Amino acid sequence: MYMNAYLTFDGRCEEAFRLYAQVLGGELPLMMRFSDGPGCEEIPEAERQRIMHARLQVGDQVLMGSDTCQGMPYEGVKGCSISVNVDSKADARRVFDGLAEGGKVVMPLEKTFWAAAFGALEDRFGVPWMINCEHDR
Known part of the structure; x- marks a missing residue:
């Protein structure tokens, strides 16, 4: 599955x-x-x-x-985020910046107690994303 x-x-x-x-x-x-x-x-x-x-x-x-098409409801993405885990801080920065362009940063990409880099954003289409890099590479 x-x-x-x-x-x-x-x-x-x-x-x-x-x-x-x-x-x-x-x-x-x-x-x-x-x-x-x-x-x-x-x-x-x-x-x-x-x-x-x-x-x-x-x-x-x-x-x-x-x-959606006519008659199909559209309410956007609510109550969840697409989580992307990457292998390097450089990839985290590239993905974060690419998705954040024209969108809204919710939490800047930075070191946290659980990750070398983590950030959250809503892209220009209203989709919430979390970018996570566990290792300091």
Whole structure:
């Protein structure tokens, strides 16, 4: 068994996942639009290019997401954070800064009693992230 986070956006899934792939060093093997699926005639024309399903692959880790469509509620991401653990403080800084650009820093990236570097932020899409580096490398 394995579990993956699945993020929902209000029309910005493609933009978010392209940023995540760039910052996290991953690949986007799947970016399916609503227009790619059966029954898209029922979806308003303006929403058919939204993302039905996106898959980001970073090593053996997966992050998935989609956009909402008319009639689907969108409330943003609440009550959780995507936690990223990296192997060096340099990677922590690179990932933190890349995700924080245009967003809001909740806790600056700094040494803590449990980690060589830890920081929390909300990216420009409203997704909360925690970046953690346990070792001082």
